[in-house]
Structures are given as C-alpha cells and as structure tokens.
Amino acid sequence: MTPAKILNDLVTSAASAKSHFEVWWAQASEAKPSLAGVMNRYSDFFRASADAHYTAFFVYLAHLFDKRTDSSSIPTYLNAVGTTLEPKKLASLRVEFDALAIRAAPLITARHKSVAHIDARLSEKDIFAPLNITWNQVRDIAYDSAKLVAKLAGTTDLGSIGIPRDRRLIESTLKLIEALPRRRV
Numbered sequence: 001m002t003p004a005k006i007l008n009d010l011v012t013s014a015a016s017a018k019s020h021f022e023v024w025w026a027q028a029s030e031a032k033p034s035l036a037g038v039m040n041r042y043s044d045f046f047r048a049s050a051d052a053h054y055t056a057f058f059v060y061l062a063h064l065f066d067k068r069t070d071s072s073s074i075p076t077y078l079n080a081v082g083t084t085l086e087p088k089k090l091a092s093l094r095v096e097f098d099a100l101a102i103r104a105a106p107l108i109t110a111r112h113k114s115v116a117h118i119d120a121r122l123s124e125k126d127i128f129a130p131l132n133i134t135w136n137q138v139r140d141i142a143y144d145s146a147k148l149v150a151k152l153a154g155t156t157d158l159g160s161i162g163i164p165r166d167r168r169l170i171e172s173t174l175k176l177i178e179a180l181p182r183r184r185v
Contacts, residue, residue, distance in 0.1 A: 001070070003080040007153060009072030010064060014149035015163040017060035021142045022164070024053035026173035029135070035177045042180060057142070058111035064145050065104050077152060093152070100148060104141050106131035 027050045031039060039046045066073035074097050082090055113119040113127045146163045153161050 001072075001076075001080065003077060003084075006072045006077045006080055010074065010077060010149045011153060011161050011163065013060045013063040013072070014146040015161075017057055017064070018142050018146045019164055019169050020053045020057040020060060021139060022167065022169035023173050024050055024057055025135070025139065026170040027053070027177075030170060031174060031177050035174070038177060038180050038182050041182070055115050058107065058115045061104070061142060061145065062108055062111045062116075064149070065101055065108055074148065074152070093148075096148060096151075100141070100144055103137070104145070106133045107138060107141060 027039070027046055063072065064074050067075060069076060069079070078090065078094060078097065085093075109131060110127055113122065114124050119127060143166060146158055147156075150156060150158045150161060150163060155161060159165055
C-alpha cells in the first residue's frame with residue numbers, strides 16, 4: 001500500500017462521489033417539474049438510473065472516510081504520508097479532515113442504514129429525519145471532500161486530476177433529458 005496508490009484511489013472516489021451525486025441530483029430534483037413528463041415517458045430507465053447514482057454516491061463518499069487501516073481513505077493516506085510532510089502541514093490537513101469527517105458522519109450513517117445494510121425497521125425518510133441534514137449540506141460535503149482530495153494531490157484545480165467542476169454533470173444531465181423525444185417516435 002503506497003501513498004501514490006492510495007491517492008489515486010482517493011481521486012477516483014472523490015470524482016465518483018461528486019459525479020454520481022450531481023447526476024442523481026439533476027434527476028431527483030432539478031429536472032422536476034419541468035422535465036417530469038419526459039422522465040415519466042422513460043420511467044424505468046430514470047428509476048434505475050436514480051437508484052444507481054444515489055447508491056454509488058454513498059459508496060464512493062464512504063470510501064473517503066473509511067476508518068479501516070487497510071482501506072484507501074483519507075485517514076490511511078494521512079498516516080502513510082505522515083513522516084514525509086512538514087508537521088504543521090500534516091496537523092493542518094488532519095484538522096481539516098476531522099472537521100469534514102464530523103460533517104460527513106450523518107452520511108456515513110445514512111449509507112450504513114440505507115445502502116450497505118438496509119434497515120428492516122426504518123424507511124429512508126425515517127433514517128434521514130434524525131440526521132438533521134439538508135441535501136444542500138450533502139452537496140457541500142461532497143464538494144468539500146473533492147476539494148480536500150485535490151489539496152492532498154497538490155492542486156486546487158479539481159479538473160486537473162479528473163474531478164468535474166461544480167454543477168458540470170447536473171447541467172449535462174439536464175441537457176440530455178431535454179434532448180429526449182417527448183413523443184413516441
């Protein structure tokens with residue numbers, strides 16, 4: 001397990017979490033109500049797509065915060081590079097990660113109860129209610145996680161490491177939905 005391998009995995013997970021969130025958000029929120037008709041026309045596809053993107057978002061985001069020492073996660077990466085970074089820089093990165101991990105904790109709970117292990121007693125609404133988190137906060141956590149991974153990679157330009165700019169996939173998804181035929185062809 002080398003720092004380079006872990007960092008590559010983190011970039012993949014951060015890019016994937018952000019991408020899947022944006023595609024899901026475009027379908028679940030921004031496309032409605034103006035594009036609901038065309039989405040209803042292709043409802044089987046959009047139901048499957050929304051579920052796949054929702055699930056993938058939670059899986060990839062959880063990778064970043066995994067506490068297992070054999071997993072490619074931000075804590076594992078910080079431990080792997082700990083002896084090579086200036087102590088103040090390492091301490092600063094740990095403080096930034098710890099604050100982000102506190103914000104992400106409700107999402108890890110949601111992933112655990114609604115994706116990885118489906119709670120037999122609770123609905124998705126029941127799972128999210130006590131977490132007291134909005135979808136805007138969820139988006140901000142995904143975006144901030146990607147920014148932290150970019151920082152670990154030594155850049156502030158997310159695009160340079162393959163992480164799409166904010167809202168890029170929301171815009172692309174909406175354009176794709178708009179381009180679908182509205183009537184039978």
